[in-house]
Amino acid sequence: MKSNTELLAQVTEFIGYEADLLDHKGYQEWLSLWTDSGLYIVPADLNETDYLNTLNLALDDADMRRMRVARLENGESVSALSVGNTVRMMSRVRVLEAGDDVVIARCAMTLNELRHGKLVTYPANVEYTLKPTSDGFKLEQKVVKLLHADGFLRTVSFIF
Amino acid sequence: MSELIEMQNISLKAAEMVEEGRVHKDLYSNPEIFEEELDKVFNNTWVFVGHESEVPEAGSFKTAYIGRQPVILSRDRKMNLHVLQNRCRHRGATVCEARKGKTKAFTCPYHGWGYGLDGSLRALPKPEEYDGVFDKNDMPLESLRVETYQGMVFATFNDGIEPLEDFLGGAKKWIDLFMKQGGGYPVKVLGEHRFNFPGNWKIQLENTTDAYHFPIVHKSFVSSLDEATADIFDFLDGEGFVEDLGNGHSVMVMIPQLVDLEEDLDQPIPERFASLAQALRDEGKSEDEVKKLVRAAHGTGFNLNLFPNVSCSMAFFRVLRPVSVGETEIQHVALGGEGAPTAFNRKRMRLHEHFQGPMGFGTPDDGEAWERVQKGAMAGTDGWILVNRGMNNLHESKDGNVAGAVCSETGMRGAYRQYKKMMAAGEEK
Numbered sequence: 001m002k003s004n005t006e007l008l009a010q011v012t013e014f015i016g017y018e019a020d021l022l023d024h025k026g027y028q029e030w031l032s033l034w035t036d037s038g039l040y041i042v043p044a045d046l047n048e049t050d051y052l053n054t055l056n057l058a059l060d061d062a063d064m065r066r067m068r069v070a071r072l073e074n075g076e077s078v079s080a081l082s083v084g085n086t087v088r089m090m091s092r093v094r095v096l097e098a099g100d101d102v103v104i105a106r107c108a109m110t111l112n113e114l115r116h117g118k119l120v121t122y123p124a125n126v127e128y129t130l131k132p133t134s135d136g137f138k139l140e141q142k143v144v145k146l147l148h149a150d151g152f153l154r155t156v157s158f159i160f
Numbered sequence: 161m162s163e164l165i166e167m168q169n170i171s172l173k174a175a176e177m178v179e180e181g182r183v184h185k186d187l188y189s190n191p192e193i194f195e196e197e198l199d200k201v202f203n204n205t206w207v208f209v210g211h212e213s214e215v216p217e218a219g220s221f222k223t224a225y226i227g228r229q230p231v232i233l234s235r236d237r238k239m240n241l242h243v244l245q246n247r248c249r250h251r252g253a254t255v256c257e258a259r260k261g262k263t264k265a266f267t268c269p270y271h272g273w274g275y276g277l278d279g280s281l282r283a284l285p286k287p288e289e290y291d292g293v294f295d296k297n298d299m300p301l302e303s304l305r306v307e308t309y310q311g312m313v314f315a316t317f318n319d320g321i322e323p324l325e326d327f328l329g330g331a332k333k334w335i336d337l338f339m340k341q342g343g344g345y346p347v348k349v350l351g352e353h354r355f356n357f358p359g360n361w362k363i364q365l366e367n368t369t370d371a372y373h374f375p376i377v378h379k380s381f382v383s384s385l386d387e388a389t390a391d392i393f394d395f396l397d398g399e400g401f402v403e404d405l406g407n408g409h410s411v412m413v414m415i416p417q418l419v420d421l422e423e424d425l426d427q428p429i430p431e432r433f434a435s436l437a438q439a440l441r442d443e444g445k446s447e448d449e450v451k452k453l454v455r456a457a458h459g460t461g462f463n464l465n466l467f468p469n470v471s472c473s474m475a476f477f478r479v480l481r482p483v484s485v486g487e488t489e490i491q492h493v494a495l496g497g498e499g500a501p502t503a504f505n506r507k508r509m510r511l512h513e514h515f516q517g518p519m520g521f522g523t524p525d526d527g528e529a530w531e532r533v534q535k536g537a538m539a540g541t542d543g544w545i546l547v548n549r550g551m552n553n554l555h556e557s558k559d560g561n562v563a564g565a566v567c568s569e570t571g572m573r574g575a576y577r578q579y580k581k582m583m584a585a586g587e588e589k
Contacts, residue, residue, distance in 0.1 A: 042519060044353060053502065055351025055494045055509045057519040064514070067384040071521055077380035079524035116531070150259065152356040152489045155524035 004095065011105045012093045014137045015128065019090045019109075022159050027069040030159070034139045035131055036062055041143045042160055045150060057149065057156075068159065079157040084114035086158050090126070102140065103130040109144070111160060120154055123147040175584035178576045181548030188360035188537040188545075194485035200582050201468050202227030206307070206314040206327050208470035208479060209233050209243055213311065213348040213498060214260065219277060222260040225481050226315065231304065232256050232266065233313060236277040241308065243315035244279040244301040255301065266301070279303050310335050311347060312470075330405035330559060334464045338472040340421040343456030343504060344449070345497030350509055353492040353517025357527045359534035361469075361482035362579075364490060367526060368463045368471035368478055369402060369412045369571030371395065372549065377529050381521040384514075389432055400461075400566030402550075403557045408467025408578025410571030414474075415461025425451050433457060439503035453504050456497075457511070465571055467578050476512060486534055492516040492523070547572040 021030045034040075042057040051059055060068055072080045088111040097104035104127070111122040129141035144160040146153070174193045177184035187193060209224040210233045221234040223246060230246035232255075246254045248268040255266040255275060265282060266275045273284045279301035287296070304315040307324035309332065314324050325332065339347050357364075367373070375382065375396060382390050395414045402412045413419060425448070429437045433454045440450045459475025471478040477493040494512040496505035515522035537543070550568020557563040564570035 044351060044517070052506060053509075055353070056513055057353065057517055059510065059513055067521070071380040071384060074380065074383065076383055077521075077525055078377065079528040080380070082528055150354070152354045153518040155355055155357070155518045155527040157524045157528075 004098070007098055007103065008093065008095055010137070011095055011103060011128070011130065014130065015090050015093060015105070015107055015126075018139070019088050023086050023088055025072075027073060027159070031065060031069055033137075034062065034065065038062065038065075038139050039141050040065055040139075040159075041141065043143065043145060043149060046145055051143075057146075057153075072157065072159070077157065079155060082115060083157050084117075086111055086113045088112070101131070103132060103137070104128065105130065109160075113158065115154075122160070124160065126160075175580050178580040178583075180573065180577075181551055182544040182546050183576055185537040185540075185543040185545055187362060188534060189485060191485045194360075194482065196583065198227040198482065200585060201579065202482065203229070203317045204582065204585075205318065205321060205468065206316050206324055207468065208312060208466065208477075209315050210313050211311050211347075211349050211477070211493070212241070212308060212313060213346070215241065217262065219262045219264060220260075221256065221258075221263060221266075221277070223256055223258065226304075226317065227482060229317075230254055231315065232301075233315075234266075234277045234279075240278070241306050241313060242278050243304040243306045243313070244275075245304070247301070248273055248275075249281065249299045249301065250284075275301050310339050327407055328409070328466070329407055330561060331407075331409040331411070331464060331466055333559075334405070334411045334462065335472065337420055337462075338460055338464060341456045341459055341475060341495065342497035343421075343453040343500055345500040347495050348498035348500075350494040350496040350505060350512075352494060353512075353520075353523075354489065355492075355518040355523065355527070356483070356487060356489045357530050358486055359488060359530045360485060360537075361480050361488045363530045363533050364478075364480045364488055365465070365468065365575055366547070366572045367530065368473055369410050369465045369575070370569070371400065371402075371412055371414055372567040372569075373526075373529065374414075377525045378522050380525065381515060384521055386432055388430055396567050398566065401557070401563050402566060402568050402570040403559070403561050403563040404570055404574035405561060406574070408575045409465060410574045411462050411464045412566065412571055413462040414566060418458055418461030421456050421458070421460060422452070425455060427451075427455070429454050433507075436503055436507045440501055443501045443503060445501060453501065457504060457507050459511075465575065467575050475508065476516060547576060 040060040041051050044055055044057045048054040071077050088109055090107050090109050092108040095105045106127050109124045109126045113120045125145040127143040130137040131140045177187050207226045210222055214222050215233055215235040218235055218237045221232055224231050224233055232244045232246050234242050246256055248255050250273050251270055253268050253270045255268045274282050276282050281296050281299045304317055305319055306315045309324055309328055382393050392415055399416045400413045404410050437450050437454050440453055464472040469480050476495055479491040481489045483489055494509055496508040517523055547569040550564035554562055554564050
């Protein structure tokens, strides 16, 4: 197993890379970061971990991710056209599990969105399940635990 | 006295702002009218507070609002339902802040007064200081009138109002049809999405009986569907209709073939439900049951609007709460079947996530349109909002109600007629 410092650097680099893609709307490249079985999950209930048997804000398999990206890119969605930009800060990265087949990491995120001239902030804990490959990490699961997941959110037309 | 006259002028004004085919934009933006609506509409009629499956056992509770007033829906040890004002009788703190749960008592955090699930005051620290001052039996949490229909729980502050079933009237038949989507199992709440939008509550009230917007606002959702499903959602030229059911209620039938989910069970299974059907077979369900569950998984082909705060909207409850004149909170409550196969309830949740809630493929675009309506309400000093679509093409329904085309604004006119009636109440005095 690699030294923790080296792994932490690799994981941090990957998280920063993914965040940069999403803030700069590099959605097609973002799609290629995923394994075929990967799940992008934004829970509505932070007490639940059985995501498949729980109602989530989003639970996207490969098909849903592709459709979500198409919705953001094809110009048909009036709300997607109204999103100005997002800037997200990723920090407090910690590797929770470091296996040869899977690496689990957690970090803090503060995502800022400008919409209709108003700034909206989304603080969250983000959990990554990463699959090491010869081509670098692939996303097997990403769970975005919004601090106010069970409150009344504004509508979201970007990807956390 | 001068204050009283001023109030009367405002109420006269609000009621006069509703005409048969148009409503004045100030109804969305005038804070004085909003205060009056809380009093004359929300505090004065049957308001939806939840579904029985959200409080399944003795001791279950959930918190809710009627207008701005916090209430608790609870089930006592004898399984009776109560709706209680969430306010301690002593110094007025809320006695419950959890969204839902199970408890033996509601205890005020300030001085420890403890109330039973039926609201009765059970115990308080150092009670001797109240000897001869008041009797504990006279100090329960204030309770509201509660009645249910098909598991839907409504409460009202108005003790003089007609029974719930009379108020629902012509809507009851449609609630019965809506509740068939458990696929042979009792309908159960599976979870909910919550979001808010910077706009007036009536913009949401109108939206659930507005088929006209669907192909425009939800183009990106329709694009994400397979061809056969997209055809089903192409309903503006179909045989659908909007029917005014009285008392502000209306039904908008978009997909007539999905009105009664227990009919047409011999239809072939659509492509998008093939994997659900297989999962149900794998769970050992007979072919007849598979067909029934798959058909129920669609949800119904109609939106039933119940004035003033809930819509039975195809496959879910859409509940609105007015927060201020320019802010509204909305819950999208996902439904499934109590005891239904895992694959069925999972599919229902995935379909809900696809369109509904703050991250669905539909809701954010609705929210964008509603926000624009609220902004637009500030333009000019004397603008009107049109609700006259389809007034030239009305007919009488089978049940003897006024009905119009699926993309008519018949339902909005029905809701505004009830609104006008309630806002004008008391003026003749």
